Amino acid sequence: MIVSSGIERRYKLSSSEFIKDYVELGKPVIISGVITNWDSISQWSLKYFKQLSPSLKIYAKKFSGKGIQVCSLTMEKYIESIENYEADSLNNPLPPYCHDLPLFSLIPSLIKNAQPFPLDYLPKWYWYKWWRYCQFFLGCSNSVTPLHFDCLLTNNIFFQIVGRKQFTILLPEDAKYCYRKGWRWFLVNPENPDFNKYPEYKKARPITFVVNPGEILYMPPGTLHHVRSLDMSISFNIDWHTRKSSLNALAASIKGMPIQNSYYNFLLAVGLVFKIPSPIIFKFYKSYLNYVS
Numbered sequence: 001m002i003v004s005s006g007i008e009r010r011y012k013l014s015s016s017e018f019i020k021d022y023v024e025l026g027k028p029v030i031i032s033g034v035i036t037n038w039d040s041i042s043q044w045s046l047k048y049f050k051q052l053s054p055s056l057k058i059y060a061k062k063f064s065g066k067g068i069q070v071c072s073l074t075m076e077k078y079i080e081s082i083e084n085y086e087a088d089s090l091n092n093p094l095p096p097y098c099h100d101l102p103l104f105s106l107i108p109s110l111i112k113n114a115q116p117f118p119l120d121y122l123p124k125w126y127w128y129k130w131w132r133y134c135q136f137f138l139g140c141s142n143s144v145t146p147l148h149f150d151c152l153l154t155n156n157i158f159f160q161i162v163g164r165k166q167f168t169i170l171l172p173e174d175a176k177y178c179y180r181k182g183w184r185w186f187l188v189n190p191e192n193p194d195f196n197k198y199p200e201y202k203k204a205r206p207i208t209f210v211v212n213p214g215e216i217l218y219m220p221p222g223t224l225h226h227v228r229s230l231d232m233s234i235s236f237n238i239d240w241h242t243r244k245s246s247l248n249a250l251a252a253s254i255k256g257m258p259i260q261n262s263y264y265n266f267l268l269a270v271g272l273v274f275k276i277p278s279p280i281i282f283k284f285y286k287s288y289l290n291y292v293s
């Protein structure tokens with residue numbers, strides 16, 4: 001396996017540099033110093049979420065070789081299962097992983113804890129009610145998201161609020177060494193690759209790093225990522241297109257992208273390219289936030 005040189009880290013990166021040196025070049029980066037003063041960094045905890053909204057119905061996922069199993073439970077029950085696991089991981093089962101939850105829409109009082117939001121990293125089209133595009137990840141230590149890329153081939157800005165996460169990422173050109181299954185998932189486990197089964201993975205150049213609370217990770221479209229929570233963790237991301245990435249993603253419709261994904265990309269391309277206001281597009285796009293694929 002070729003071990004590559006790591007990811008760039010930048011302190012208080014300006015939006016013009018972010019766009020010129022990372023988004024336009026398709027280069028990942030970790031940015032520190034931008035969200036360090038958010039209230040969420042000091043205030044959010046799973047206990048806090050439980051107090052705010054104990055009876056909120058949420059969904060959690062179990063990832064296995066057979067696919068994704070989704071279960072529904074209340075915030076209170078979910079947090080209790082995490083607390084039990086963190087207190088005694090030997091005698092409690094690993095709880096499912098609450099993954100892709102639009103928590104700002106479900107608990108709007110959280111929005112004020114994520115200010116000032118670095119809106120100028122995003123195209124203006126997303127500025128109006130930006131929080132509607134965010135998806136949360138709540139989980140215990142050892143929660144894992146297997147290797148995949150984000151299904152609409154969007155850019156991803158990932159905000160790590162509580163706990164640390166270890167990412168292993170690969171650039172899109174290495175996808176061919178990772179044994180794809182369906183549209184977006186990959187069979188190789190980068191933490192313990194089985195080279196007998198997946199010999200081509202020896203040619204891949206995975207990059208492993210830890211994202212700490214208060215840091216932002218940017219991943220360009222098509223970046224493969226495997227994520228392990230090192231601690232109990234709260235994060236959220238925003239998946240977004242530029243005009244260019246929306247058109248590239250539409251072009252991927254002929255490369256096996258599921259038709260449902262092409263529909264969402266079509267909506268975003270219409271918004272970004274023809275400047276149709278986001279409140280109109282969002283009515284149709286909204287169902288994407290509950291889309292499991």
Ligand SMILES: O=C(O)CCC(=O)C(=O)O
Nearest residue numbers: 137145150156158227237
């Ligand atoms: O944090 C995780 O476990 C997964 C994150 C992820 O896949 C994403 O932000 O697209």
Ligand SMILES: [Fe+2]
Nearest residue numbers: 148149150225
């Ligand atoms: Fe992802």
